[in-house]
Amino acid sequence: MLRRLPSPNGPRIAFATVWGESSPILTALESILAVAIRLRGADASSLMCDRAFPACVRDSLGNHSMSIPAEYALSGLTPHRCRRCVHVINAYYKQSPIRQEQFSRFTQTDDLARIMELVDRLPQERYQTHVYRDIHVGEHAYASAVRETGRGTLMDSPYHWWLFRRHLIASILISDLTERMFQTVRPDRLVAPHGIYVDHGTICEVARREQIPVVVFSVSYRKDTIMLCHGDTYHKALVTEPHALWENMELSDTQRERLAGYADSRRRGTHDILTYHPSPVEEHAKIIKEIGLDMTKPVISLFSNVMWDAQLYHSYNAFENMLDWVLKTIDYFLKRPDLQLVIRVHPAEIKAEKKSMQPLKTEIENRYPSLPQHIKIVGPESDISSYSLVDISKATLIYGTKMGLEIALRGVPVIIAGESMNRGKGFTFDVESVDGYFQLLDRLSDIPRNTPEMMERAEKYGYHFYFRRQIDFPFLTDFQPGFPEKLKLTFDDLSALLPGRNDNLDLICDGILNGTEFVVP
Structure with a gap:
């Protein structure tokens, strides 16, 4: 007392x-x-x-x-x-x-x-x-x-x-x-x-x-x-934040196992305060069939964030906003039938407490009444696992979603076009201009999986972010x-x-x- x-x-x-x-x-x-x-x-x-x-x-x-x-x-x-x-x-x-x-x-x-x-x-x-x-x-x-x-x-x-x-x-x-x-x-x-x-x-x-x-x-x-x-x-x-807070860490086997276990739990959000997919569709064959993908062509997945959330000025934004980025990306991929673009709309648009009144899918359909077969949209209502989509992707495109870290931990290249906290950490490809973004997209056919050095940095930052921050x-x-x-x-x-x-x-x-x-x- x-x-x-x-x-x-x-x-x-x-x-x-x-x-x-x-x-x-x-x-x-x-x-x-x-x-x-x-x-x-x-x-x-x-x-x-x-x-x-x-x-x-x-x-x-x-x-x-x-x-x-x-x-x-x-x-x-x-x-x-x-x-x-x-x-x-x-x-x-x-x-x-x-x-x-x-x-x-x-x-x-x-x-x-x-x-x-x-x-x-x-x-x-x-x-x-x-x-x-x-x-x-x-x-x-x-x-x-x-x-x-x-x-x-x-x-x-x-x-x-x-x-x-x-x-x-x-x-x-x-x-x-x-x-x-x-x-x-x-x-x-x-x-x-x-x-x-x-x-x-x-x-x-x-x-x-x-x-x-x-x-x-x-x-x-x-x-x-x-x-x-x-x-x-x-x-x-x-x-x-200073990289010195995390980049000189030496992770133990126990810490790596803890990070891997938590990163895997993110698929269903079992250790998080909220989840949008408690029972996600995870089977690759089922996802490929539902979306209608041709696996003879590389899959490039774009992950959006909710458009109204935390609209702040960031000096490193190459695009006017997220919608501008998505539409310019579609314009680019219209000329790249050798690749497949899958746009995964953030499920929080309809599953969060505050619903989006500017659905990304509607904005896309207003601009493009029809899209070619190599450009697909997975709506916010879909239970397709974003993580399984990452697994079948050659590379990913993000603007501000925090999912970039989890993608990098899976070894898949991440191109950041907006205000993600993951930029500048050494495990992503960071965009500083619109021209630089398209130059990166021109390399998508040959982009390799993350190097061992990138994976090491992603693991160190991942442990720092999830368990120290x-x-x-x-x-x-x-x-x-x-x-x-x-x-x-x-x-x-x-x-x-x-x-x-x-x-x-x-x-x-x-x-x-x-x-x-x-x-x-």
């Missing part, structure tokens, strides 16, 4: 809470981390939205401070989520020793009118690139708007422009409120979930501008694990997206969070307090 807290004389650590009802998993994880930090003598605080924002990525209607045209009130947006969100956050922190700071304390009477006037002076075509006081509010607003619409790009429609404008106004207001909050709270470090979109993306960028170190955490793929990164969302941080977190179990009712605490006393009780929690807290790497030895 914990009877007394240490004095909060350590660093001031601010947790950007913001989400509650819409993401109770992250709120639960955050509250555990905040208490653990407080038990180590830090001055921990929770920065609560408390209905201060006119919109966020989880609620485009926000606090209803901006008018909602009648024709949009029934557009699928959920009313009054803001109120429920605050209720959930309060429930998590009700008996917590963590101090709460409300963003609403820092609102000013003319904020909304001033920002609306600013935005309405902007031409709509400049929304996405708009920068406000060195904060890329246009990017954060755009990423949130496409997520809300379930599309990779916004349509030129009154509703989409209204939604984009609303998120842009919200990002600017959040930027101002965060700056004022930081001037009062004066955090030494900021901890935030996810680190992207109109809320946490804006808050984290303000912290970086003010030279406040940022830690971003998220639920990771392996069951009962979390991932933390310094400085930015893992979507960007993992691309640029994804940190076992035994204080919560069954944290599955979309099923908050399954969340279970595994402890009944705060003393379980004290220093020295769990090595991984000590590692995480040390990373937050002292800036050490979030990597399990």
